[in-house]
Amino acid sequence: MHFILTNWSIQRNANDSVRDAIGRIGAAARPDTWLRVDDIRQIAVEEGVIGRLMDRSHRESDKSVQQELGRILSNHQDETLTIEMDDVVKSFVLRKHRNKQAGQFATVYMFEMPT
Numbered sequence: 001m002h003f004i005l006t007n008w009s010i011q012r013n014a015n016d017s018v019r020d021a022i023g024r025i026g027a028a029a030r031p032d033t034w035l036r037v038d039d040i041r042q043i044a045v046e047e048g049v050i051g052r053l054m055d056r057s058h059r060e061s062d063k064s065v066q067q068e069l070g071r072i073l074s075n076h077q078d079e080t081l082t083i084e085m086d087d088v089v090k091s092f093v094l095r096k097h098r099n100k101q102a103g104q105f106a107t108v109y110m111f112e113m114p115t
Contacts, residue, residue, distance in 0.1 A: 023082070037107065
């Protein structure tokens with residue numbers, strides 16, 4: 001049954017460019033580590049998927065990229081994402097948390113590896 005669900009998740013990601021882009025970010029990110037949106041933005045740029053995540057109007061400034069990326073990631077919170085890259089299947093759950101840093105609240109995300 002797990003194999004069927006994994007194949008379904010891979011196919012779902014392949015048909016959805018945003019889910020696929022988030023999967024590629026998750027595959028490149030440090031697993032089980034809380035990351036700020038700016039850290040995830042940097043990974044998205046390095047992986048060349050920022051254009052698949054959002055249209056050009058949201059990429060006019062770093063602030064607008066971060067806002068749109070935060071919205072996109074929040075929409076996929078607690079989803080299990082599976083991606084196949086170079087014949088290796090990687091799965092993770094996208095987690096979201098608000099924590100207090102330097103007296104201010106910040107939203108952070110984690111690509112949690114399934115146990």
